[in-house]
Amino acid sequence: MKSQKQQAAEETLKLVKDGTKIGIGSGSTVNEFIVLLGEAVKDGLQIQAVTASQQSKRLAKQHGIPIIDFPEHEKLSIVIDGADEVELSSFQALKGGGGSLVREKLVAAAGETFVLMVDEHKIVQQLGHFTLPVEVIPFGWQKTAERIKQLGGKPQMRKGEEGFFISDNHNYILDCDFGLIKDPNALHQSLKQLVGVVETGLFIDMVDGVYVAGGTGVRYIQR
Numbered sequence: 409m410k411s412q413k414q415q416a417a418e419e420t421l422k423l424v425k426d427g428t429k430i431g432i433g434s435g436s437t438v439n440e441f442i443v444l445l446g447e448a449v450k451d452g453l454q455i456q457a458v459t460a461s462q463q464s465k466r467l468a469k470q471h472g473i474p475i476i477d478f479p480e481h482e483k484l485s486i487v488i489d490g491a492d493e494v495e496l497s498s499f500q501a502l503k504g505g506g507g508s509l510v511r512e513k514l515v516a517a518a519g520e521t522f523v524l525m526v527d528e529h530k531i532v533q534q535l536g537h538f539t540l541p542v543e544v545i546p547f548g549w550q551k552t553a554e555r556i557k558q559l560g561g562k563p564q565m566r567k568g569e570e571g572f573f574i575s576d577n578h579n580y581i582l583d584c585d586f587g588l589i590k591d592p593n594a595l596h597q598s599l600k601q602l603v604g605v606v607e608t609g610l611f612i613d614m615v616d617g618v619y620v621a622g623g624t625g626v627r628y629i630q631r
């Protein structure tokens with residue numbers, strides 16, 4: 409039997425059109441999508457893809473998907489990604505559980521359409537059950553953590569296999585508990601103003617649609 413992640417990935421694949429350039433995010437749901445996309449490429453689908461993480465790039469290459477560098481001047485027709493939480497009344501999303509939030513946001517911003525694939529437990533009334541990943545510059549990170557505390561967050565350094573987790577951009581991730589987030593945009597703006605913060609996992613006004621997989625199948629919710 410197919411998992412909810414596989415079902416969501418299968419539906420999302422139908423949005424990928426022949427002859428286009430697409431963006432691919434990261435995470436376990438995206439991994440399912442990459443496997444299916446690889447099969448479609450073997451069956452003749454012609455696409456080129458930009459990946460938002462080294463891990464997605466490796467997997468995409470293994471599955472025969474043609475990879476291109478980040479496009480400087482062109483738009484990607486669609487960008488597909490997973491998420492840790494989505495709030496559907498305003499279509500704000502929280503991402504970065506896999507630590508690739510900066511590149512995911514850059515790739516998403518280059519897309520004409522940005523679509524998420526999630527299973528239903530990731531749909532929330534208010535973001536913030538999942539701690540908010542914030543990518544920070546390693547230099548002086550303790551001071552950056554102090555500044556985040558002054559905004560009301562409880563930052564925890566993310567750990568990797570050996571010591572601190574290091575992002576693809578050679579930065580650290582602070583997983584910050586702000587409780588339930590009443591105003592995601594205001595929090596995102598406040599964090600972005602702090603010295604040492606590179607990016608937050610709040611994806612504000614970026615999401616165009618969400619495939620939600622649940623017990624009764626997959627539904628598409630358009631913004």
Ligand SMILES: O=C(CO)[C@H](O)[C@H](O)COP(=O)(O)O
Binds near residue numbers: 435436437506
């Ligand atoms: O933001 C992400 C990685 O930085 C992922 O999209 C998010 O963590 C969801 O992952 P998964 O599909 O494994 O649940």
